[in-house]
Amino acid sequence: MTTSTQRFSNRVANYVKYRPGYPDEVLEFLKEKAGLTTGSIIADVGSGTGIFTRLLLDKGYHVLAVEPNEAMRENSVKQLSSYQNFKAINGTAEVTTLEPHSVDLVVCAQAFHWFNQAAAKTEFKRILKAGGQVALIWNNRQVEYDEFAVAYETLLLQQATDYAEVNHRNLTDVDFSNFFKNGKYQLGKYLNIQVLDEDGLVGRAFSSSYIPPKDTEAGQVFLTDLQQLFQQYQVDGTVDFVYQTEVYSGKV
16 A cells, blocks of 8 residues: 555656746745744755755755655755755654754645644654744645636546545644644735646646556546546636645744
8 A cells, every 4th residue: 555655656757847836925924934044944844856945945044855755855856956955854744853953944835734743743843943833835726716627626526546535625724723832823825826738737637646647547537538628628728727825834
């Protein structure tokens, strides 16, 4: 059985090429709320291929990129090894292997829903300096934004393997209140749009671990239906993937 840390091993190429980035406002939000300065030490836990890690590095922060999936971690090293303030760590949210009280901020971009929340909270408390914070970040696809968004969501619900079970939207205010100290956190929301041609839509879809692999019969059925969806809703050769990027930030 594939564990959550292994789910993306065969998705790395599509993940790197087709996953969305994050708006600049997210970095400004973190700087303000967490009091970051050049040289701040950030643990990017569940860092994957380093999409968010790179944004942090470009701001001059020192980033410890903690990722258990070997294929994704190796890709981040390949992409980011030229940054002197980057270090890849083979660890999990529950066992980061980082030193006690060694980081100013923990960020989890598109990752927290895979963690054991109670164990991760204990670990984050251990590695954070006094007054340090945690920021949980998602690109939340707007599933009712337009007719294409509704149709794509319907396709996932019909054909994706365990989409309903692993969807990060299963997290609620109760989860966040339980995670953050005294139930208090700050929330930032920002518009984020990906404009995709047909190849981009296919790559973006197959970067998701709940989509049947393309080299399977189920994957080929999904691909055919997805291409038909694109032809139905494309305008001038593209469709929009519309996200609301959400940042939950606070102490633990």
